[in-house]
Every structure is written in structure tokens, then in C-alpha cells.
Amino acid sequence: MSGGRQDLTRDAGRAERLAVLPDLPPPIRPIHVTLKAAVALTGESKASLYRAIEAGQLTPIKNGWRTLLIYNELEARCAARPTGLRKRRPEIIAGREAYEAKRKKKRRE
Helix, strand or coil: CHHHHHHHHHHHHHHHHHHCCCCCCCCCCCCEEEHHHHHHHHCCCHHHHHHHHHCCCCCEEEECCEEEEEHHHHHHHHHCCCCCCCCCCHHHHHHHHHHHHHHHHHHHC
16 A cells, blocks of 8 residues: 555655756747658648648648648648537437347347
């Protein structure tokens, strides 16, 4: 049981160390990012970003051979995405429950 106490003292020491940290400035947001960085930031594929450029949804900026994308546009694109949470339709739920009940009945037989 002494392991729990060690964790508490370790956490208390960490909290004290964090309390003495100086106030840090807010992180600097980039103006432009490379296509490779945009893929990492957004989770989209390179191809989908190129399709968005072709569709006029993103503004490409060429810097020599590199293609840069405006960070604010990427941020707005990500914010406009659906959350991925879908409403479950009652008829699908009822159908699933009926299917599972029928399956349980067959197992008993």
C-alpha cells in the first residue's frame, strides 16, 4: 500500500514545481505551413488537400518548389467538418434488437 503514498508525494512535488514555472507567452501560430505539415495537422491525405486546392477551398502559396498553405484556412476547414457523431435512427435500433432477439431464440433451441 505504500506505492499509493509515493504517488501522492510525487504528484504534490510536481504541483509545487509547476507552480514556480514562469508565465510562458502564448504559442506562436504559423502563418503558412508546408503540405507535409498540413497533412500532419489536419489528418487529411495529401491528395485530399490537393483536391481542396483545385476546388478553390484552399489557397496555395508557392515558395520556390514548396507549396505552402495558409494556416487559418486549414483551421477553418477543420472546424467546418462534421463531428462524426451521428444520430441513431430508431428503426435501425429496433431492427437490430429484433435480430439479436431472434438469434438468442435460435441458440436456445
